[in-house]
Amino acid sequence: xxxxxxxxxxxxxxxxxQAMLMTMAAQVETAMLRAAEALAxxxxxxxxxxxxxxxxxxxxxxxxxxxxxxxxxxxxxxAGDLRTVLTVMSIASNLERCGxxxxxxxxxxxxxxxxxxxxxxxxxxxxxxxAVVAMMGDALxxxxxxDLEIAQEVRERDREVDExxxxxxxxxxxxxxxxxxxxxxxxxxxxxxxxxxxxxDHTTSVAEQVIYLVTGxxxxxxRPKGDLTSLSSPESFGDPA
Numbered sequence: 001x002x003x004x005x006x007x008x009x010x011x012x013x014x015x016x017x018q019a020m021l022m023t024m025a026a027q028v029e030t031a032m033l034r035a036a037e038a039l040a041x042x043x044x045x046x047x048x049x050x051x052x053x054x055x056x057x058x059x060x061x062x063x064x065x066x067x068x069x070x071x072x073x074x075x076x077x078x079a080g081d082l083r084t085v086l087t088v089m090s091i092a093s094n095l096e097r098c099g100x101x102x103x104x105x106x107x108x109x110x111x112x113x114x115x116x117x118x119x120x121x122x123x124x125x126x127x128x129x130x131a132v133v134a135m136m137g138d139a140l141x142x143x144x145x146x147d148l149e150i151a152q153e154v155r156e157r158d159r160e161v162d163e164x165x166x167x168x169x170x171x172x173x174x175x176x177x178x179x180x181x182x183x184x185x186x187x188x189x190x191x192x193x194x195x196x197x198x199x200x201d202h203t204t205s206v207a208e209q210v211i212y213l214v215t216g217x218x219x220x221x222x223r224p225k226g227d228l229t230s231l232s233s234p235e236s237f238g239d240p241a
Contacts, residue, residue, distance in 0.1 A: 050106035161200035
């Protein structure tokens with residue numbers, strides 16, 4: 001058996017899957033940024049572009065899954081290579097979910113454009129979005145560099161996003177109690193905030209997969225969490241349909 005030929009074929013197949021993953025990551029990051037900009041500027045055309053482009057993200061994830069399944073079935077990768085294939089599949093799944101959340105944010109932009117304005121909420125949303133986009137960029141950088149330190153740092157930063165979400169959640173409750181005419185807008189803004197918080201969770205999962213890739217083990221301890229709203233709102237509130 002020509003093991004050199006088999007190894008070369010495996011490397012070629014894996015490079016193809018990883019190239020698709022990087023393309024997918026770039027599209028998801030763009031969707032996250034455009035969804036945030038569309039919301040901040042009431043740019044309905046940009047929001048619609050985010051919605052339409054989600055199909056391309058879904059197709060890339062499907063292609064990655066097919067390629068990785070074929071690699072597992074035909075190449076019999078060793079332990080280290082197997083971790084890489086499994087990591088690629090997991091990261092693709094997390095990226096796809098982030099794309100879904102970006103699409104959901106874009107879908108609500110048109111509703112909020114005509115809704116009663118809610119003061120002092122947009123800056124908090126922008127801070128959350130900026131934090132999550134930065135986390136995503138660093139998590140992907142950790143993957144390409146196989147950098148354990150960066151991955152662990154991203155994992156720790158999820159607490160910051162949760163704390164921003166908690167603050168925004170309380171602010172929205174206050175607005176709804178003091179300004180009943182803002183309830184509809186506040187509900188949509190809460191969905192958006194929850195979507196951003198969930199993006200942070202999936203980005204943290206990407207970082208954890210990098211830790212698994214480098215060390216061979218997922219983190220033992222529970223990730224640091226700061227979302228304290230689960231007792232006051234349904235667990236699935238804000239998840240995409």
